[in-house]
Amino acid sequence: MLASLRSIVHEVNSARSLAEVLDIIVQQVREAMQAGVCSVYLFDDSDQRYVLMATQGLRPESVGKVRLAPREGLVGLVAAREEPLNLENADQHPSFAFFEETGERRFHSFLGAPIIHHRKVLGVLVLQQETQRRFHAEEEAFVVTVCAQLSGAIAHAEATGALRELAQRGRGRSRETAFSGIPSAPGIGIGRVVLATQEGNLGSVPERYSDDSSAELLRLQRALDAAKKDMRKLGRGLEAKLSSEELGLFEVYIRLLDDRALIGEVEQAITAGQTAQSGWASVMQRHVRTFRKMDDPYLRDRAADINDLGRRVLGYLQRDRRETVPLPRRIVLVGEELSAATLADIPVARLAGMVSVRGSSNSHMAIIGRALGIPTVMGAVDLPWPELDGHELIVDGFRGDVITQPSRAVRRTYVGRQREEKLLAQDLAKLSGHPCVTLDGQRLALWVNTGLRQESRLSQKVGAEAVGLYRTEIPFFARNSFPTEDEQVATYRQQLRDFAPRPVTMRTLDIGGDKALPYFPIEEANPFLGWRGIRISLDHPDIFLTQIRAMLRASVGLDNLRILLPMISNVPELEQALALIDRAYNELTAEEGYRLVPPKIGAMIEVPAAVYQVRDIGRRVDFLSVGTNDLTQYLLAVDRNNPRVASLYHTMHPAVLRALQTIREKASSVGCELSVCGELAGDPLGAVLLLGLGYTNLSMSASSLLRVKSMLSQVSQEEARALVKRAMRLSDAEQVRELFIRRLDRPQLTKLYRPLLNL
Structure with a gap:
């Protein structure tokens, strides 16, 4: 059964449509269980019924016609109970519902298991047999496992509308x-x-149709000819390096491209209406799946050859299409x-x-x-x-x-x-030259987060007072290797000059987690709790010292550099980083003769451990910057990039509020400068929350700055404090957000935050 399960999962993952997924399930599960019937019923939201979507063993004409209310029949009972139902005399059960068109009267044994995804019952998988018996425990466990594997594919189909389309064949519906x-x-x-x-990804080719099959057949032939030419050229170039047996592989490829049976299948698909890309991809994927299922290891390995051949020809088909189809006037790039x-x-x-x-x-x-x-x-x-x-x-x-x-x-x-x-935007532009002051006279510093030249230009346009976070890793991404010290000096010098004499806070290289350099890959099971930020810098002092030297050299004569250390989780690593910065400074001044003004050094508070060491950290640095993005995900144990738990990520969670309050109080007790550079600062409601907590230095994306400035200019600090005081008594993030929305429900304010709410 384990082998059967692996085969089913592989087939489902490579299927091109929901209908194909369901056919695979009912065929292979029926075969694995040696059952008389295997059927899948899925819930159709439009009419609130469980619809027979696929079957092996019941009459095919009943598919799409049999529809059961939520608690109707044994299918409805399984869904309502959200657990398997195993019966040896199903037709004697009080919930049994008979549908003459299915022809199921002769089946007695029944095993139904719910298909559940994220607590929602999507459907029911049913097995039936003529003999009167209960299915064995291991058979029941197998079906439950299949349902768990199937649930993701069904949920995806529901989200994409494929499920609705299949459930409502022939009915009028909106495609929106x-x-x-x-x-x-x-x-x-x-x-x-x-x-x-x-390019060349067979699995990403959509099912597309064309009215001009002659043109599509011509495209196919051009692509085949180009691929054969490539094979011959490549083979000739490797004659001196490969054996005759290895060179024979190129001839095998060429013969496959001339194979009339294979090419005939593709031509038949194109003649039936598919585009050359779609027809080629569907036929080649079908052959790849066939080879992968073979028992003979040699033949099974040939699946890779077929796949490679398919990718090569597809690449030519895709290039041909790009050259012949013009780009639209307004483009939405999707991938x-x-x-x-x-x-x-x-x-x-x-x-x-x-x-x-x-x-x-x-x-x-x-x-x-x-x-x-x-x-x-x-x-x-x-x-x-x-x-x-x-x-x-x-x-x-x-x-x-x-x-x-x-x-x-x-x-x-x-x-x-x-x-x-x-x-x-036109109204907000009028605020660009004015300071940010609350109704009761509290002055706030609004800084920007940058990383690209375009952001720097926009930052100056909106009147940013300084750079609170310059992401130095961004220039690293645009390269094929680590930049040299001189190359980094040029990049940093431009940023410092653009904002001089205003301060520029440069965060040292912050890679790892979801930010891996293409030339420095980091493969980890749990990257957000792994090798990232300052941990990489300390493990590679060569990279760190080069970057610090470049920052210091870039600041000569401008003297507006601030250095920020990311992912600090304990005092020893902070002290190690500070020692390396001192070393670079001494090398440049004492040994190389540079005239430097010592920059301010700061640490990011974005790890829960750092929240409880703010005093110890604050005594050793000139400033602290709170990274609310990571702090929130670590406090709530929620990977904000994981769609399965994204709904649990709340920057207004009471735990986050209390952590921010603790950070501010402890930083004040040691007289350490404090700012916030996470996304919460760029959210108009979040900015009011931070104001109420006592934060007066906020750094955000340039596109958010004027919206936040307008918001803060129309509230008082006293009002913000009162809101936070009430919020601290709440136990739920949604309650906190609703409190702020309700209390700040004024026409001039709602237009600032309403578009940003995911309501």
Whole structure:
């Protein structure tokens, strides 16, 4: 059964559609269990019924027609109880419901198991046999395991609308679907999708159809000819290095590309209406799966050869399409995992939005999105991105929503929101030259978080007073190796000069967690609790000292450098870092003759252990900066990039509030300068909360600064303190947020924070 389970999981993961997933389940589970019937019933939200979606053993014509109310029949009973039901005389059970069209009267044994995902019952898997017997305990355990494996695929299908489509065949329905992701760069973007596909990835090719099969057949032939030419050229180039047997592999590839049976299957799919890409990918994937299931190890290994061949030809098909299909006027770039390289062929001026299935609000592309002012959503895990090429898409970078094929009414709503944001931006621009002062006269310092030149320009445009966080790792990402000391000096000097004489706080290299350099990969089972931040710097003093030397050299004559140390979790590592900074300073001044003003040194408070050592840390540094992003995820034990637990990530959680209060009180007791540089500072409601806690130095993205300044200028510190005092008595993050929304419900304020709320 374990072998059967592995086979089922592999087949499900490589299936191209929900219908194919269900067919695999009912066929293979029935075979593994040697049962008479295997059926899958899934819940259809539109009419609140459990629908027979797939079966092996019942009449095929009953699929889609048999529909049961939530507590109707044995299927409804399994769903209601949320546990397996194992009967030897199912037709004698009081809940048994007979449907003549299924032909199930002759089946007596019944085993039903619920398909549950994130506490929600999605459906029921049913096994039936003619003989009167209870299924064995190990058989029941196998079915429960299959359901657990199946639940993710079903949940994904529900989110993408594939489940609704399958459940409502032939019914009128809207194609508009909304998906949720992680809001990563604010704004509303409307445009047509251009896919940032991985070249040659057979699994990412959508099912596409064409009215011109002759043109598609011609594309296929061009791609086959190009691939054969490649094989011959490659083989000739390796003649002196490979044996005749190894060279024979290239001839095998060429013969496969000439194989009439294989190519005939693809041509048949194209003639039936599929595009060349779609037909080629579907046929090749089918052959790969066939070879992988073979018992003979030699034949099983040939699956890799077939897959490689498929990728090569697909690459030519994709290039052919890019050359013949023009880009839309307003582009929404969509992909499984976006990177800076995906922007190479896209005219940025026409880029209306970006959506990535993977990644977080701190991903490199999210930072680029914020820097360029492009609405961006990351982590849209359920988005059926291969199916969206050329479709109209709305990207809501405020709430993290992605709407596919929007209706006219929805589109009008979002166009209206675009206009409102434009008018608001014009109003906020008037604040850029003014200080941030509350209604009762409390002065606040609003600084910016930067990492790209574009962010620096925007920061100056909105009137930022200083840089509270310069992410030095960003320039490292744009390279193929570690930058030299001189290269780093040039980068840092530009940043320091842009803001001089205003302070620039440069955080030392903060990689690890979800930020791995392409040339310095870090593979860990639990990266957020692993090798990251200052831990890497101390383990590689060569990298750390080079960076510190570059920062110090870049500051000569400008004297506005501040150095910030990330991920400090204990005093000894702080002291080691300070010793290395002293060493670099002494080398440059005493040995190399540089005239330097000692920079202020700070430490980030983003680890729970540091919260309880604020006094010890604060006595050893000039300033402290609270990183609320990591602090929140560590306090709540929630990976903010994990969609399964993302709903548990709350920066207004009472535990976070109490930690922030403790940090502020302890920092004040030792007279240490304190600021906040996490995302909470850039949230208008969060900024009011921080004001109430006594924080008066906030650092945020440049795109958030004027919105926060407007918010803080229209409240008093006394009001903010009263709000925090009430919030401290609450026990739930949602209650805290609702308190702030309710108390700050004024027309001039709601327009500042409403678009940012994921309601």
